[in-house]
Amino acid sequence: MSGSPTEDWPRVQVHPGTGVVDRRGDTLLVIPLLPTFLHERVRELLELCSRPDPTGHARVHALRALLDLRPSTDMPGFALLVRTGHSLRALVHGPVQILVDGRALGQPGAWGGGKLAEHVVEDGAWHGLTVVADGDAALPDVADVGADVLPLDLGHGAVPGAGVTLHRVPVGRAQHPPATQGTEPGAAPRAATSSTALRPAVHFRTVLLGECAVSASGGPPARERRPPLPVAGARGEGAASTGTRGPEVLVEGVHCPGGHFTDPDLSTCLTCGSALLPDGRRVRLPRPPLGILVTDGGTIYTVTGDFVIGREPEQAPDVLAGRARPLPLRDAARSTSRVHAHLTVRGWKVLLSDDRSANGTFVSGHGVAGPWLPATPQTPVPLAHGDRVRLGRRQLLFDTWREAVVPRVFQ
Amino acid sequence: MDRVADYVFLRELGRGEHSQVYLARTPRRLGIDTDTVAVKVLPLTGTDGFDALVDELSRFAALGSPQLVPMYDVGMDAGVVFYAMRHEPLGSLSAPARDLTRREHLLAVALAARGAHEMHEAGLVHRGIGPTNILIDKAGAVLGEPAVGHLLTQGHTLSGLGTGARAGRLEFVDPLLMRGRPAGRASDIWSLGVTLHLVLTGHGLFPSLVSADPFTAVRIYLRSQPEPGEDLTDGERAVVVTALHPDPTRRYRTAGDFAEAVEGMLRRPGR
Numbered sequence: 001m002s003g004s005p006t007e008d009w010p011r012v013q014v015h016p017g018t019g020v021v022d023r024r025g026d027t028l029l030v031i032p033l034l035p036t037f038l039h040e041r042v043r044e045l046l047e048l049c050s051r052p053d054p055t056g057h058a059r060v061h062a063l064r065a066l067l068d069l070r071p072s073t074d075m076p077g078f079a080l081l082v083r084t085g086h087s088l089r090a091l092v093h094g095p096v097q098i099l100v101d102g103r104a105l106g107q108p109g110a111w112g113g114g115k116l117a118e119h120v121v122e123d124g125a126w127h128g129l130t131v132v133a134d135g136d137a138a139l140p141d142v143a144d145v146g147a148d149v150l151p152l153d154l155g156h157g158a159v160p161g162a163g164v165t166l167h168r169v170p171v172g173r174a175q176h177p178p179a180t181q182g183t184e185p186g187a188a189p190r191a192a193t194s195s196t197a198l199r200p201a202v203h204f205r206t207v208l209l210g211e212c213a214v215s216a217s218g219g220p221p222a223r224e225r226r227p228p229l230p231v232a233g234a235r236g237e238g239a240a241s242t243g244t245r246g247p248e249v250l251v252e253g254v255h256c257p258g259g260h261f262t263d264p265d266l267s268t269c270l271t272c273g274s275a276l277l278p279d280g281r282r283v284r285l286p287r288p289p290l291g292i293l294v295t296d297g298g299t300i301y302t303v304t305g306d307f308v309i310g311r312e313p314e315q316a317p318d319v320l321a322g323r324a325r326p327l328p329l330r331d332a333a334r335s336t337s338r339v340h341a342h343l344t345v346r347g348w349k350v351l352l353s354d355d356r357s358a359n360g361t362f363v364s365g366h367g368v369a370g371p372w373l374p375a376t377p378q379t380p381v382p383l384a385h386g387d388r389v390r391l392g393r394r395q396l397l398f399d400t401w402r403e404a405v406v407p408r409v410f411q
Numbered sequence: 412m413d414r415v416a417d418y419v420f421l422r423e424l425g426r427g428e429h430s431q432v433y434l435a436r437t438p439r440r441l442g443i444d445t446d447t448v449a450v451k452v453l454p455l456t457g458t459d460g461f462d463a464l465v466d467e468l469s470r471f472a473a474l475g476s477p478q479l480v481p482m483y484d485v486g487m488d489a490g491v492v493f494y495a496m497r498h499e500p501l502g503s504l505s506a507p508a509r510d511l512t513r514r515e516h517l518l519a520v521a522l523a524a525r526g527a528h529e530m531h532e533a534g535l536v537h538r539g540i541g542p543t544n545i546l547i548d549k550a551g552a553v554l555g556e557p558a559v560g561h562l563l564t565q566g567h568t569l570s571g572l573g574t575g576a577r578a579g580r581l582e583f584v585d586p587l588l589m590r591g592r593p594a595g596r597a598s599d600i601w602s603l604g605v606t607l608h609l610v611l612t613g614h615g616l617f618p619s620l621v622s623a624d625p626f627t628a629v630r631i632y633l634r635s636q637p638e639p640g641e642d643l644t645d646g647e648r649a650v651v652v653t654a655l656h657p658d659p660t661r662r663y664r665t666a667g668d669f670a671e672a673v674e675g676m677l678r679r680p681g682r
Contacts, residue, residue, distance in 0.1 A: 039489060040489055040490065043489050043490070204415075204416040204417075204486055204487065204488035204489070205486055205487055205488075206416060206484050206485065206486030207465045207469070207484070207485050207486065208441070208483070208484055209468055209469055209472035209473075209482045209483055209484055209485060209494075210472030210473065210475065210481055210482050210483060211443065211475075211481065211483070212441045212442060212443060212483045212484060213469075213472075213473075215442045215443075223466070223469065223470060223473070225533065225534070226470070226533060226534025226535070227534055228531060228532045228533070228534060229531045229532075229534060229535075229536065229595050229596050230595065230596075231596060231664045231665065232595070232596060232597040232659040232660050232662060232664070233659070233660030288590070288591060289589075289590060289591035292589050292629070292633075294625060294626060294629045295625075296625060296626070297429075297625075298625045299429075299560075300584075300589065300629070302588075302589065302591055304591060386630070388626070395626075397625075397626040397629060397630075399629060399630060399633060400633070401586065401589055401590055401633045401634075406636060406657055407636050407637075407638060409639060409648070409652055410636070410652060410655075410656055410657055
């Protein structure tokens with residue numbers, strides 16, 4: 001990119017309409033049609049295209065990743081124009097057409113297939129460039145378009161619009177000081193400029209609470225009052241659901257000398273570390289939580305059953321069917337896959353397996369220094385307390401509590 | 412972020428592990444006579460948790476208790492969930508707008524405990540009691556809104572542990588919750604006890620919990636017991652110890668009992 005992006009840009013005239021035209025720095029995003037069910041995708045696009053990106057490569061890479069991720073019908077048609085050096089780079093998806101001096105760029109219908117088409121238009125090779133929805137009514141010549149579009153130059157921000165026409169600014173104009181009051185004979189009248197920060201219209205949902213609900217509707221909807229919480233140790237306390245425990249699973253185990261129900265295949269108690277009798281009587285009881293998972297973001301999950309781990313674990317079949325809980329792990333670089341790994345509890349064992357993720361799943365029993373051993377779909381890795389798990393750029397810790405000596409002050 | 416739904420943000424008031432709180436202009440549709448409100452914004456994945464969130468916050472707001480912060484509105488807007496509540500310009504116990512006296516500190520903890528007790532009697536658990544969520548007002552203090560992370564992320568059971576400098580907040584989470592014990596009166600009483608200890612001594616109960624690394628902090632926390640400060644009086648220590656007892660059946664039976672104990676400290680002359 002050379003010079004100020006604002007000065008180097010052609011004049012941007014916006015066609016009236018209900019799509020979105022968004023101009024920021026070196027980019028111009030045009031979404032000619034805005035289907036109501038794609039508001040969320042539009043917001044994603046706007047955020048992605050306005051990220052600072054000096055070379056432009058990261059943005060293109062992210063756009064391609066976004067299109068790979070979504071079905072083509074789940075993304076609106078758009079054109080992203082990026083100013084680079086002495087050219088315009090046009091990235092096009094969906095039914096959007098670019099006309100250079102009235103001639104279509106690319107073959108009609110070439111934008112299909114859910115991919116990102118790319119074209120470079122060198123400065124000096126065009127006078128007017130128009131972006132509109134493919135299949136729009138017969139498009140007039142660029143010269144005529146000027147009569148139908150708003151007489152504004154969009155300087156910065158987002159406005160409603162069905163397309164744009166770019167007009168080349170005569171070479172050297174940007175170097176002149178502005179506002180010479182049109183004394184130059186024959187000088188084209190300056191276009192009015194527009195700078196706004198409109199957001200695309202999105203729907204939101206709210207529910208009034210407390211006194212606002214009372215004044216708005218004469219009273220909040222009647223809700224059956226819950227019983228008081230049980231006092232600790234009172235009968236029925238364990239049955240009171242407060243949403244932190246999963247369904248009970250019965251497993252075979254033994255009681256340690258300290259009375260903890262624990263894994264019979266170990267030599268010491270998971271909870272207090274006391275030695276287990278080799279011939280301890282086995283009983284079948286509800287399995288206690290086997291530990292906790294801590295994310296590097298500070299969220300803690302108690303391990304009482306299976307988890308699906310990834311960027312969008314809520315959509316995994318096991319989660320939708322209620323067989324596993326989601327553990328979302330995301331980052332800006334999208335280094336985790338949508339469904340990245342599975343944590344499965346079998347008896348007293350906690351097993352971790354990868355789900356053909358792009359960046360793999362690795363386990364270290366020796367802290368961040370490693371070695372990091374890969375978990376694969378075929379060979380789940382049993383997790384031990386203190387193990388770290390690496391998924392893309394994110395990490396988890398699997399650990400459990402240890403009973404510490406109770407200070408005298410509590411005895 | 413400059414707005415959410417029809418709330419236009421004026422400035423950021425603070426941020427937590429996964430949320431931000433903004434001062435916002437009051438939309439006219441709320442029908443309340445105040446220019447500004449505090450709006451908390453959290454990420455929302457899917458919409459499954461939203462109905463549960465509305466139910467929980469509606470019950471909280473319907474209590475109408477003078478010891479609980481008034482809540483006005485809850486909603487979702489393109490990938491986030493938000494809720495509006497009264498803005499308390501005097502700040503919180505963790506960041507008060509002016510220096511507080513010992514008496515004001517104790518009064519704030521006692522009032523928050525009264526608020527928690529009202530919630531418990533209505534079948535609600537707070538899960539997020541701490542100095543950041545005890546808001547100072549002219550009458551002393553109100554308890555802020557309950558934690559809702561477990562409603563929005565299925566399977567997410569606990570929080571309280573931020574990254575970086577916030578790792579020390581872990582001690583407000585009852586360690587018994589990590590053993591799978593359900594959240595309830597006892598875990599909220601634990602949080603009240605840790606808060607009381609902090610305002611009395613100015614330091615936490617886990618001296619070794621200084622690591623900024625969340626993983627290290629958790630490992631230390633799981634292997635430690637609280638150590639009440641040597642600088643407490645015998646009466647203060649007795650209240651703290653009873654609130655934090657490793658055996659939850661030996662803690663205060665109710666947050667109301669804890670509030671009475673703190674109010675008793677208020678009636679005695681300070682140090």
